[in-house]
Amino acid sequence: MRHLPRTPAGIAGTLLVALMVILAIAGPLIWGAEAERIDSAAILQGTSAAHPLGTDNLGRDILARVLVAGRLSLALAMIATLIGATAGVILGALPSVLPRRAARLVTGTVNALVAFPGLLLAMFTAVIAGLGARGAVLGIGAAVAPGFARLTQTLAASVAGADYVAVARMLGVSRWRVMTRHVLPNIAEPLILHLTQALGGALLALAGMSFLGLGVQPPSFDWGRLLFDGFARIYATPAVALGPAAAIALAGIGFNLLGDVLARAASRRATPAGAAAGRAVPEAGELGEPDPDAVLEVRDLTVTFPGGVTPVRGLSLTIAPGEIVGLVGESGSGKSLTASAIGGLVPYPGEVSAGRLRLCGADVRELPEAECRRLLGTSLAMVFQDPMAALNPALKVGGQLAEVATVHQGASRADAFARAVDRLEHVRIPEPATRARQHPHELSGGMRQRAVIAMGLMGAPRLIIADEPTTALDVTVQREILRLLREVTDETGAATLFISHDIAVIGELCHRVVVMYAGRVVEELPVEELASGAAHPYTRALVASLPDMETDRSLPLASIPGRQPSPAEVPDGCAFADRCELASAKCAELPPLIPYRAGHRVACWEAK
């Protein structure tokens, strides 16, 4: 919510709402007297220079009245929304606090009310509460409340499932305290967003009530009342009705736009921009000739976010056909962002720059967009930790796989489906034809991950990027997926970039290991040297702190004190320095990644 996006809708909404607030404060002070001045000489006039919107049956200037009526209209809408919101939040929160029976009763009532048309509910309440502003406000409040109640219930239910609520319950914290202390503060943001939107709605609804004669009664007047008065004359002098109508419309639009924009800003975290366009930085001269055999060649890859956040810092990586390279490092070291940058998937507002970013012999940033998409679509297969994120839950598995072939390879639907079944069989999903006709949720976790791999195999992948593909799976399934990945690499000759924070898995699967720390590569070594030949203190500590089936149980495990610097505060020198036992004054300068032995490079001043 802190940074509003500067979209036209956002700006328009903010401006309109600001204007309305100013009008509500200043309007009656400036035009108050004029709006009340009765002029028997100027009754029921149309547009004129003195009265741009005409006058009413007592000769009062309608423009002034419209400008003055803003305060009452907004104030009533605000009160109505607050009443509705308070009642709604209480109703919505009650089921979490009440005993089960009573809770069910409240939930049932709310469900019934939500299904009831809002305007009817408002009019019904207004008629009972009595004609006039008070009745209308209560009526609108009653109409707004069920929506809030439902929203509170849904949000509270999702937070109530959180572990920290379970913990609080186990600690014996009372239900009421859990609600006020843990649940409500954590759902406040969406509720406030809903409030802004509800305010726009209440404004329109109140105007509607006044227009129907159920709301504000003379001598008070709000926009709805002015509209009601002017409506009878709309054919003779349309201006008298247009003024209040325009005011209502502008205010309603303003609040709705602002609400939408706020909501989008709050949920912006995951909007992929698709085109966090890459820029070539250093001249090609310093980079040397591109490697003609490499499937993937990345030089000086950097990913930055606004605010000096640089999670990937000058990373270079080359992968040959048939090679499985493991990318290991702790959480937040930039592994996933490296993968995203290669696939052109860095989310907005991230910026990618690289000296070179070549896939299958072509620099992806120099290709025309359509060709780039085709290259990525057919040559690159991505497998993520959560297979559900890669599969559309609403579509059948076979159809999703087939889509790859119809879109990128122009296959007919029947051919594409047949190939999908063939690929599912290839990754050893039992009864592939049946499974192809099922939805993702009908498959087990391991099967879903196989289906995602099969999706990558619909084309002829040259590079497979697998980001923690087995982290959500248990060991036995993990082993099968690893075996499958290795077979696929062997038979297609594709290159694989395998990302994991689990150094044991990397050690088992990969040919070569690349170790990342705070956005940089600190060591690159053949897998055979991982267990006892690592040269960087961080890699060595990682290996030492890993318990295996032979670890001596009588000794404490090794661990690294401290934590990795966040991507905004990575020091200029060696990022590992404040956790490193060997650190010296020299380490304030950045150690370059230099050859150590054959096929082994390390970035550490102490590695000799």
Add this chain to the structure above:
Amino acid sequence: MIIKNLTVRFGAFTAVDDVTLEIPDGAIVGLVGESGSGKSTLARAVSGLVPYTGAVEGVDPSRVQMVFQDPLTSLDPRMTVGASVAEGLRLPRAARQAEVERLLTLVSLPVSLAERYPRELSGGQRQRVAIARALGVRPALLIADEITSALDVSVQGAVLNLIRSLREEIGLSMLFISHNLAVVRYVSDVVAVMHRGRLVEMGPTEEVVGAPADDYTRSLLEAVPRLGRS
């Protein structure tokens, strides 16, 4: 304490099927099995978070505490570390501060961390806060459900060392759940293996790991990834 014939059903599905498991005083019992085998459901039943049939004997249910996999979701993001740890303490206000400090020291965290928010801590530090909070109610049994799975190897060691020192220093009984056999082997005195809701094997750690009797246990041992085995 002992868990006797514990069964949990969700509709027609039996998540935990007639499990009997003894947790000797002051011992760490490791529970392994694949995801969906019912480990977490068993833990939640013993903690009183899901209804079950059968019995949990020899322990007051209010003195069972649980620590979860992801410390970020098990700590309220809007409460300071100190407030989170103090929340479960049944002590007069004046004594709380001192107790919070004692608990943080017990899990090897600097006392100054009490002022910070969970997002300002590393994963390992957060997990130690969660453990400190659970220790605050002086539990008779601590259930640790995959507490190192979301941690980096570089900090996992510190949490595992803490678990073992807690057993030695305050004689804490523990049910330690993990899918990682190497981790379970390192901390546990006794290992129990669960498969499809049932307990298929149980015995002293070295025996189960060294000479598994059950086929499923053998396949689990087979699947443990080993550095540079290729």
